[in-house]
Amino acid sequence: MFRKVLIANRGEIALRINRACHELGVATVAIFSEADRGSLHVRHADEAFCVGAGPVASSYLNIANIISTGLICGADAIHPGYGFLAENARFAEIARDHGLTFIGPEPGVIAAMGDKATARRIMDESGVPITPGSGILTSAEAAAAFAAEIGYPVLLKATAGGGGKGMRAVESPAEMASAFATASAEAEASFKDGRMYVEKLIRSPRHIEVQVLGDQYGDVVHLGERDCSVQKPSHQKLIEEAPAAALDPAVRDRLHDIAVTAARAVKYTNAGTLEFLVDGPNVYFMEMNTRIQVEHPVTEMVYGVDLVKEQIRIASGERLGFTQADLQPLGCAIEVRVNAEDPENNFAPAAGTLGRVEFPGGPGVRVDTHVYSGSVVPPFYDSMLAKIIVTGRTRESAILRMERALSETRIEGVKTTVEFCREIMRDEEFQHAGLGVDWLPRYLAHRVPATV
Amino acid sequence: MFEDTIAERVRPLARAFSDGGLTRLRVREGEFEVEFRRARPALGGSAAAAASPAKEPAAARSVEAILADVVGIVRYLRPAVSEGMTLEGDRELAYVETLGIRNPVRSRGPGRVAMIYVTDGQPVEYGQPLFAIER
Numbered sequence: 001m002f003r004k005v006l007i008a009n010r011g012e013i014a015l016r017i018n019r020a021c022h023e024l025g026v027a028t029v030a031i032f033s034e035a036d037r038g039s040l041h042v043r044h045a046d047e048a049f050c051v052g053a054g055p056v057a058s059s060y061l062n063i064a065n066i067i068s069t070g071l072i073c074g075a076d077a078i079h080p081g082y083g084f085l086a087e088n089a090r091f092a093e094i095a096r097d098h099g100l101t102f103i104g105p106e107p108g109v110i111a112a113m114g115d116k117a118t119a120r121r122i123m124d125e126s127g128v129p130i131t132p133g134s135g136i137l138t139s140a141e142a143a144a145a146f147a148a149e150i151g152y153p154v155l156l157k158a159t160a161g162g163g164g165k166g167m168r169a170v171e172s173p174a175e176m177a178s179a180f181a182t183a184s185a186e187a188e189a190s191f192k193d194g195r196m197y198v199e200k201l202i203r204s205p206r207h208i209e210v211q212v213l214g215d216q217y218g219d220v221v222h223l224g225e226r227d228c229s230v231q232k233p234s235h236q237k238l239i240e241e242a243p244a245a246a247l248d249p250a251v252r253d254r255l256h257d258i259a260v261t262a263a264r265a266v267k268y269t270n271a272g273t274l275e276f277l278v279d280g281p282n283v284y285f286m287e288m289n290t291r292i293q294v295e296h297p298v299t300e301m302v303y304g305v306d307l308v309k310e311q312i313r314i315a316s317g318e319r320l321g322f323t324q325a326d327l328q329p330l331g332c333a334i335e336v337r338v339n340a341e342d343p344e345n346n347f348a349p350a351a352g353t354l355g356r357v358e359f360p361g362g363p364g365v366r367v368d369t370h371v372y373s374g375s376v377v378p379p380f381y382d383s384m385l386a387k388i389i390v391t392g393r394t395r396e397s398a399i400l401r402m403e404r405a406l407s408e409t410r411i412e413g414v415k416t417t418v419e420f421c422r423e424i425m426r427d428e429e430f431q432h433a434g435l436g437v438d439w440l441p442r443y444l445a446h447r448v449p450a451t452v
Numbered sequence: 453m454f455e456d457t458i459a460e461r462v463r464p465l466a467r468a469f470s471d472g473g474l475t476r477l478r479v480r481e482g483e484f485e486v487e488f489r490r491a492r493p494a495l496g497g498s499a500a501a502a503a504s505p506a507k508e509p510a511a512a513r514s515v516e517a518i519l520a521d522v523v524g525i526v527r528y529l530r531p532a533v534s535e536g537m538t539l540e541g542d543r544e545l546a547y548v549e550t551l552g553i554r555n556p557v558r559s560r561g562p563g564r565v566a567m568i569y570v571t572d573g574q575p576v577e578y579g580q581p582l583f584a585i586e587r
Contacts, residue, residue: 064553066523068524
């Protein structure tokens with residue numbers, strides 16, 4: 001086991017990693033930006049180093065200062081958390097070159113899964129179903145020909161794309177020429193790469209992802225699935241749950257099998273997540289995230305496994321402490337992301353100083369957060385303030401418990417998603433389960449005129 | 453955190469302020485800002501004023517803290533800079549070693565070394581005061 005781990009992150013996940021380390025008897029080093037001097041993750045670590053000014057390029061993405069901190073403190077490993085440098089293969093490589101173990105998969109695997117086209121190709125070759133799609137297409141005519149073959153509607157996507165840029169839904173052949181021109185131009189402007197490909201558009205899929213863990217000796221297990229279909233119009237997840245409710249058991253088993261097969265195929269080590277689009281009986285691989293995810297606690301709650309501790313154990317060379325048969329889920333867990341955002345104004349993020357902060361407690365409630373009464377929410381970072389996770393023997397009881405937990409939550413000083421998520425808990429369609437990713441945007445579209 | 457700020461940043465500056473016989477010292481660095489002012493002219497100043505009463509009082513001296521802009525290990529130069537040393541121009545005072553790279557720490561102009569906060573070989577974080585230069 002490691003003696004000292006450098007936590008290359010901030011906020012709740014830095015605190016989460018700190019807790020896992022301390023429970024394992026491992027000392028911790030926090031890094032922070034000048035804007036985060038008063039953050040809880042700094043206070044709880046055994047040592048803390050300022051690595052730069054507030055903006056992320058100067059601090060949380062400052063590879064030289066972060067690695068240097070690790071060397072100065074005598075750390076033997078780095079946990080990258082999620083976001084920032086978590087899926088930066090070069091960072092993982094530099095860490096390794098300086099004698100610091102990167103708590104995550106091999107840099108080559110990070111790089112391969114980080115490139116959409118490569119990841120799709122590898123998964124396709126491993127027998128993982130992917131959305132029917134073309135290779136690079138150089139003209140609108142070629143795109144139209146391919147679309148005719150797989151059938152409309154299709155999605156035009158930029159190979160370098162991300163965040164919805166360079167992406168267009170095309171409903172009919174008549175729209176193809178102009179859609180291709182604008183999407184390609186947008187991709188060229190955003191990514192300096194206007195290359196496009198075409199994918200089958202799945203209208204109302206569910207976003208279901210499977211958690212896997214692999215050790216350095218080739219053993220891979222899955223820890224079931226999470227349903228993350230409740231997404232904001234920006235495609236950011238808002239509410240996640242485990243297991244996925246109202247899912248055909250055959251589809252569930254298939255997802256689990258595919259995930260383990262895929263992880264084995266890329267010789268995956270550490271914690272990872274395979275994201276799928278699920279459309280009735282059809283499942284399509286979307287991407288693989290080579291890190292711990294924001295919503296990992298819902299899996300932890302139903303499986304009774306501390307995923308972050310497992311990450312650290314695996315990276316230190318230990319074998320998985322359980323087999324697939326040992327892993328049995330119990331009940332249901334739901335997570336709500338408490339963001340400093342205004343749901344009444346397109347989830348516009350907010351920053352500032354918080355007033356009174358009160359989090360819920362009681363049976364079956366877990367709160368992962370780095371904020372407290374009077375703490376500062378700097379403008380430079382993600383707007384997530386906390387994750388509230390509840391468990392219940394059934395989904396119904398978990399929803400009632402979440403409603404109760406959110407009713408106990410008070411965050412003054414900024415607008416948050418608390419009340420909005422409480423409203424969702426009371427919504428009949430949400431309670432009915434099995435919603436697609438288009439549900440929340442439609443819900444919002446119908447809701448806004450009603451409240452104005 | 454407030455106590456830490458006092459211990460790490462304000463106390464050393466207060467010492468530099470009082471040891472340097474200054475009348476005013478203002479340091480601003482990101483969200484951190486502190487200013488010291490002397491109610492009466494510094495002892496040295498009043499002695500000088502007594503010696504030549506006709507002369508205008510000397511302009512208030514200011515002290516600039518030179519902060520680390522990288523995380524690394526401080527390395528003194530040979531010969532090392534010492535407190536009280538007068539700097540003729542922009543001089544390299546030390547360097548901070550980060551992943552084998554030497555990041556020079558410069559005085560950013562002439563002045564007098566009022567304070568050295570770090571020892572040779574000491575690890576420093578971003579924004580940590582290294583030297584105080586009196587202008």
